[in-house]
Amino acid sequence: xxxxxxxxxxxxxxxxxxxxxxxxxxxxxxxxxxxxxxxxxxxxxxxxxxxxxxxxxxxxxxxxxxxxxxxxxxxxxxxxxxxxxxxxxxxxxxxxxxxxxxxxxxxxxxxxxxxxxxxxxxxxxxxxxxxxxxxxxxxxxxxxxxxxxxxxxxxxxxxxxxxxxxxxxxxxxxxxxxxxxxxxxxxxxx
Amino acid sequence: xxxxxxxxxxxxxxxxxxxxxxxxxxxxxxxxxxxxxxxxxxxxxxxxxxxxxxxxxxxxxxxxxxxxxxxxxxxxxxxxxxxxxxxxxxxxxxxxxxxxxxxxxxxxxxxxxxxxxxxxxxxxxxxxxxxxxxxxxxxxxxxxxxxxxxxxxxxxxxxxxxxxxxxxxxxxxxxxxxxxxxxxxxxxxxxxxxxxxxxxxxxxxxxxxxxxx
Numbered sequence: 001x002x003x004x005x006x007x008x009x010x011x012x013x014x015x016x017x018x019x020x021x022x023x024x025x026x027x028x029x030x031x032x033x034x035x036x037x038x039x040x041x042x043x044x045x046x047x048x049x050x051x052x053x054x055x056x057x058x059x060x061x062x063x064x065x066x067x068x069x070x071x072x073x074x075x076x077x078x079x080x081x082x083x084x085x086x087x088x089x090x091x092x093x094x095x096x097x098x099x100x101x102x103x104x105x106x107x108x109x110x111x112x113x114x115x116x117x118x119x120x121x122x123x124x125x126x127x128x129x130x131x132x133x134x135x136x137x138x139x140x141x142x143x144x145x146x147x148x149x150x151x152x153x154x155x156x157x158x159x160x161x162x163x164x165x166x167x168x169x170x171x172x173x174x175x176x177x178x179x180x181x182x183x184x185x186x187x188x189x190x
Numbered sequence: 191x192x193x194x195x196x197x198x199x200x201x202x203x204x205x206x207x208x209x210x211x212x213x214x215x216x217x218x219x220x221x222x223x224x225x226x227x228x229x230x231x232x233x234x235x236x237x238x239x240x241x242x243x244x245x246x247x248x249x250x251x252x253x254x255x256x257x258x259x260x261x262x263x264x265x266x267x268x269x270x271x272x273x274x275x276x277x278x279x280x281x282x283x284x285x286x287x288x289x290x291x292x293x294x295x296x297x298x299x300x301x302x303x304x305x306x307x308x309x310x311x312x313x314x315x316x317x318x319x320x321x322x323x324x325x326x327x328x329x330x331x332x333x334x335x336x337x338x339x340x341x342x343x344x345x346x347x348x349x350x351x352x353x354x355x356x357x358x359x360x361x362x363x364x365x366x367x368x369x370x371x372x373x374x375x376x377x378x379x380x381x382x383x384x385x386x387x388x389x390x391x392x393x394x395x396x397x398x399x400x401x402x403x
Contacts, residue, residue: 014293017195017293017294018200018203018294020196021196021198021199021200021203021294021362022200024355024361050289051289054288054289054290055194055289058194059194062197062363062364065364065365065369066364069364069365077359077364079359080359080360080364083361084196084197084362084364087196088194088195088196088197090196091195091196091292091294092194092195092196092289092292095195095285095286095289095292095293096289098286099286099287104286114279116225116230118279118283122283123234127238160391161395164235164239164392164395167234167235167238167239168231168232168235168399170231171230171231171232171234171235172227172231174231174234175227175230175231175234176227178227178230179227
């Protein structure tokens with residue numbers, strides 16, 4: 001698969017993804033899922049587990065609704081339950097497989113604006129995550145006893161302002177670095 | 191309130207994709223000229239905030255999820271075009287990294303949450319700000335959650351009518367609008383209150399930092 005670069009994987013993923021929405025036979029969807037799991041390589045069980053966890057809450061709530069309505073009407077639509085759950089699982093598995101195989105920023109490399117926004121948003125999201133963890137640990141270390149609600153509220157307010165300030169400072173640095181590398185130069189590909 | 195992949199019929203997501211492509215092209219026109227080293231960090235920061243808010247979600251029996259959006263904030267600070275693009279990016283990242291939403295559902299989610307949500311916020315803020323700025327921001331934020339919620343519920347509720355087997359059994363989403371509308375709107379009426387409070391908080395921060403024109 002040496003000829004498959006990140007961009008080609010993206011195109012392949014975009015071409016294959018809608019296919020399960022045109023298939024309405026649970027057996028074919030099951031077969032598709034088996035093939036996708038088999039082709040996912042060494043990390044297949046991790047991807048499948050991740051896909052199952054991602055869809056669990058939504059599909060469980062809808063499926064329970066269908067079961068309850070079915071019981072009330074006297075007939076549970078098991079065909080729909082199989083069809084919908086297999087379809088959603090297959091589509092989410094394809095997405096996680098794609099992300100596990102390809103770096104998103106590499107796939108977007110041909111679109112400078114998309115790369116620019118994705119770089120900043122991903123960097124910010126990771127920065128937010130790290131800062132929140134730091135704040136949480138710092139707050140826990142300052143409170144031997146269980147903190148009062150007033151303290152928690154005050155801490156949350158201070159944390160929110162600090163987060164926004166830090167995030168802006170961080171992304172200003174990134175933006176200046178990007179400027180120095182010509183990211184804001186308007187070119188033909190913009 | 192994303193719709194996950196696999197619950198929308200091609201009859202729904204293909205026309206929505208065509209519409210969304212047009213809207214993305216409109217929103218991206220002149221984007222690189224507008225983005226500079228002052229605007230971009232603010233946009234990245236509030237986009238990341240919207241991204242974080244969207245990940246704290248509660249599944250709803252109506253086939254979608256409940257969570258704050260942050261789209262009113264983006265729209266009020268940066269305008270509709272940037273807010274729509276930024277929120278579409280948020281939805282794309284959430285779909286690819288967390289399996290929340292999905293690529294086939296992306297056009298409907300982006301149009302409903304990003305475009306309609308942002309437009310609702312801007313329109314209501316412009317209409318009400320002469321009376322009271324704080325109330326205008328709060329109402330705009332509340333409606334930016336509830337109006338897209340209604341739209342998402344309607345799109346889901348139409349699925350049993352749009353795509354079904356010859357015997358009438360649904361092929362995609364099984365519940366009609368009589369179930370999806372209350373299932374989505376009632377929780378979002380409460381989520382909208384939280385969204386309004388959060389939007390006000392960050393709106394004041396943006397005003398304090400003189401980001402608003």
